[in-house]
Amino acid sequence: MAPLLEVKNIRTYFHTQDGVVKAVDGVSYDVNRGETIALVGESGCGKTVSALSILRLVAEPAGKIISGEILFNGVDLLKLSDAEMHKMRGARISIIFQEPQTSLNPVLTIGRQISEGLEFHKNMSLHDGMLEATRLLKLVGIPHPERRVYEYPHQFSGGMRQRAMIAIAIACQPQLIIADEPTTVVDVTIQAQLLELIRNITKELDTALILITHNLGIVARYAKRVFVMYAGNIVEYGQALDVYHQPCHPYTAGLLASVPRLDEPRKNRLQPIEGQPPDLIAPPAGCAFQARCTYSLPQCSKEKPVLMQITPGHFAACWISQRGTKPWQK
């Protein structure tokens, strides 16, 4: 069966005063029905922009999807009219944003913000929409939903706002939910609760999920496949466990070394990845990670590596691992 979503070689550029920022520069990935994938990378690597591109919510006119295809159920979203795109957003594909503090409208009740999508997509009345919103709030674990539904975002805590965001995202039972760092701004205990909630709900509704995160630690638990992004490109992807245990790109290995682990002695210091990501206005000629890579070969600064299969189902864009070596493996 064809995947639910196929992102094919999209490029999303931003026109700024300093030049064209190639935020997403030829990224491809796919999501199967009901599957959870993770998009991993550090801040500014283009993971959010690639997700916003799916919904065509990149801030115009500065940002623009230059080329590529985004096939959703075989239909190219980039070719849809605005009216057809409106019917996709919220109804078939929805998104949970990173900042629950600023992502909810401060002057509308929580219920109204859940119900407005239902009113538009399911032709519900405001009254029915609010009843449904109450049910959804209960589903995402908000106590006293019948009262809370009439409250405003400032009366909710950070974690509860993010629960309300989840309620908005699942309101119309979409086939795909994009969760853009849904737990970054809440504290650790709430993070786990929210991720469990998202997982349970997507499982129950058989919804596919794109989990965008910079935390490789949570990926192994929630996602089936992982796509690692660096400087606007995907540098490695494969089954979550393979990537986790046998990273084929030094960047992935670096990310893993910088996350604290419970199964290793405490005396090991966390290893940061030295240096800064490259300038996306004028990216270097060879591998984008070359300047920060301790294992780089002469070839790395000349030719840009492409994704190649290293082991079955496990791809990496790295000249070193494509030679069959993994010097970062201990």
Next chain:
Amino acid sequence: MGRFIIRRVLWLILVLFVVLLITFILMHLVPGGPWDREKALAPKVIEALNKRYGLDLPLWRQFVNYAWGVLHGDLGISYSYSDRTVVSILAHGIPKTATLGILAFVVAQAIGIPFGVAAALKQNSAVDYASVLFSTVFASIPGFVLGILLIVLFAVVLHWLPTSGWGSIQQLIMPVFCLAALPAAQSARITRASTLDVMRQDYVRTARSKGIMESTVRVRHIFRNSLIPVVTVAGPELANLITGSFIIENLFAIPGVGRLFVQGIFARDYTLIMGGVLFYAITIALLNLVVDILYAAIDPRIRYE
């Protein structure tokens, strides 16, 4: 909310008392008095006048008498408009000034807000540049210059409108426009800036991600939030317009309070000055209260305990 309003009204009474006291002191600190004339009056006459109006009493007694009168709705007798009470003078002028002010306010917002929103939604378009240009021009031209230009054009050259006076709709058009120009320009600028700010907010992106109509996003999510700063400045603006403009009222020969008040100051007409200040203070305080109540209606984060 009810308790909030009651408390604010109680505060208002205290504020008004302080305002009156300060005005009273300042008024008596200024050199000169109500009986100064080109040709000095005979000392006997001044003594008689002072006695008649109670100006021979110690200052504190004068103030107490005045304040007592105010509490009973008596603002005293004007010195320059012989034997007319200040209440009747104000009652004559306020309706005209208020009509002018409210009309100007409505015109200003009706022009300023839509222009500001249109400019923000189509940033860097012809509409935007036109709105910035007009708001800069009208914010910089003084009212009396604009008034004279209008009179020259519409009254002298085209003969479409009467030059001045009070009583017909035609006579209202030019003064209302002159008064509205500056607040319209300010409203347009503030609306544009706040709409641009709100458009970049995360919650607008959230609203778009729900797929709802773009018009709904604009009205429900953008417009309502962008109105908050507009309301903030609208209150003082309205107070300013209602209390009248000496220049515009003089230019168009409108017998409103703005003109009366300034004439009262020149004549050291103590009771008229106090009456005018009282009117200004009450208007500004009440409109600020209205703005605060409106605030709570627009923005649920604001609650008065």
